[in-house]
Amino acid sequence: MSNRKWLLGLIALVVIFGYILSQFFFSTLKINDLVRQISPNKAEEASLKYVVLISQEQDNPFWREMEKGAKDEAGKQGIKLVYMGPIRSNPTEQIRLLEKSIALRPDAIMIQGMADPGYERLINQAVAQGIPVITVDADEPSSKRLAYIGTDxxxxxxxxxxxxxxxxxxxxxxxxxxxxxxxxxxxxxxxxxxxxxxxxxxxxxxxxxxxxxxxxxxxxxxxxxxxxxxxxxxxxxxxxxxxxxxxxxxxxxxxxxxxxxxxxxxxxxxxxxxxxxxxxxxxQQPQEIGAKSMALLSSFFQGDKLTGEYFIPTYVLDQAQLQGGGISP
CATH class of the missing domain: 3.40.50.2300 (Response regulator)
Known part of the structure; x- marks a missing residue:
């Protein structure tokens, strides 16, 4: 019986170690992809502005909609958008991606605010290095972020x-x-x-x-x-x-x-x-949040000032609207 318990314990440890290793592996792949997207291209196209959008969860429908809005507007403004995020919601990986993004020195970073003192310090570090940061979806108002664009x-x-x-x-x-x-x-x-x-x-x-x-x-x-x-x-x-x-x-x-x-x-x-x-x-209107964020960054790159909060309105989806009754206030 003791041998069986020992074996089950060993299997559990192997599974846990395998999970941790896989998360590290996938995180490394994302970071390497971020390096590939920014570093070589930036040398080739020095005039192109690069903006990194770090999502809360890569394939979450909300964030994919935001990516679409940001990418469409980026194309109009002559900006290159690099979209990254954890496979599953993972604050530690969000922080790691922000650290790596700062090291690669993009022209701006779009991130979700997070109630974490270390995260706030990273935002302030980016700004101190001349990388403007805007928050989307959730704000980080006590940081030196440039502006918040999203839902009130x-x-x-x-x-x-x-x-x-x-x-x-x-x-x-x-x-x-x-x-x-x-x-x-x-x-x-x-x-x-x-x-x-x-x-x-x-x-x-x-x-x-x-x-x-x-x-x-x-x-x-x-x-x-x-x-x-x-x-x-x-x-x-x-x-x-x-x-x-x-x-x-x-x-x-x-x-x-x-x-x-x-x-x-x-x-x-x-x-x-x-x-x-x-x-x-x-x-919410994540496409509009993404598009508005990119339009504001484009204005900032051209010398305009951004301050405070830019709220994108929400609306009520109910049966009346689905049946053609219009958007509820």
């Missing part, structure tokens, strides 16, 4: 709260799924949502859980939440993959009458809204 996340949270109050029926027990406890955008959305819900009579947020920016994570957290709080009748998701996961979790546990609200415009969310299984979604 606290206002979007309030918008969600007002939507839930308008549609409210039955008891006021609410569950919340956030994408990440580390993302400042999620914290601000939750703050805005709380400010509306706590001021309403009979409404109560009974549980807040993190999906770790994962459809599967949102489904699991929803199942666990409903198992513990059977009287929840509304669940709100604050990251793009949450609504579909919440819907899966609600169906898995077999609880009827749960009103689901989500964030962003994913196909799975649209389908849920069309079927009446998801009430509505607060939609």
């Amino acid at each position: 996340n606290r206002a979007a949270g309030r918008q969600m709260g007002e939507l839930v109050l308008k549609d409210h029926a039955g008891n006021g027990k609410i569950g919340v799924i956030i994408g990440s406890e580390l993302a400042d955008s999620q914290r601000l959305r939750l703050e805005g949502f709380r400010s509306v819900i706590t001021s309403a009579t009979g409404m109560e947020i009974v549980d807040v859980r993190s999906s770790n920016i994962s459809h599967i994570g949102a489904a699991k957290q929803t199942r666990d939440m409903l198992s513990q709080y059977r009287d929840i009748r509304t669940i709100v998701g604050f990251s793009s993959l949450d609504a579909g996961g919440i819907l899966e979790g609600v169906k898995a546990i077999g609880q009827e009458g749960v009103r689901i609200y989500g964030f962003d415009d994913l196909e799975i969310t649209r389908q849920g809204i069309a079927r009446g299984e998801i009430m509505a979604s607060i939609v």
Whole structure:
């Protein structure tokens, strides 16, 4: 028996070591690709401006939409965009990619803000070396970043709260799924949502859980939440993959009458809204964020000043809009 335990322990260690090694390997590949995209070309095309966009998660639909908007506008402005990001949400790898980007000295860096003192120091280091940094999706306001372009996340949270109050029926027990406890955008959305819900009579947020920016994570957290709080009748998701996961979790546990609200415009969310299984979604405009960011950087390269925050509005996606009723305010 002891030999078997020893063998199982050894296998577990090998698996863990293999995972860590694979993450390091993939991270190295990304960094090498970043070097390849910037270094040789920059020597060949000295007049071309290079901008690095570091995403939170490489193939997340939100970030791919932002990449598209930024790339389209970059083409119009004569700018070369280099897009990078972790395969899965990984703050450590985001920091590593930022470090490497600074070392390669692009003409500007676009990054998501992160609640991490070391990350802020890196932003300030980049600016001190003459590399302008703008934040997208989530801000880093205490850093020396040039500007923030993106959603007013606290206002979007309030918008969600007002939507839930308008549609409210039955008891006021609410569950919340956030994408990440580390993302400042999620914290601000939750703050805005709380400010509306706590001021309403009979409404109560009974549980807040993190999906770790994962459809599967949102489904699991929803199942666990409903198992513990059977009287929840509304669940709100604050990251793009949450609504579909919440819907899966609600169906898995077999609880009827749960009103689901989500964030962003994913196909799975649209389908849920069309079927009446998801009430509505607060939609950001990542393409517009990417395009606006690149247009502002182009203006900056030409001598214009950028300061503060540039908010891109959100809108409500519901059945009325899907059926041609227009965008809700």
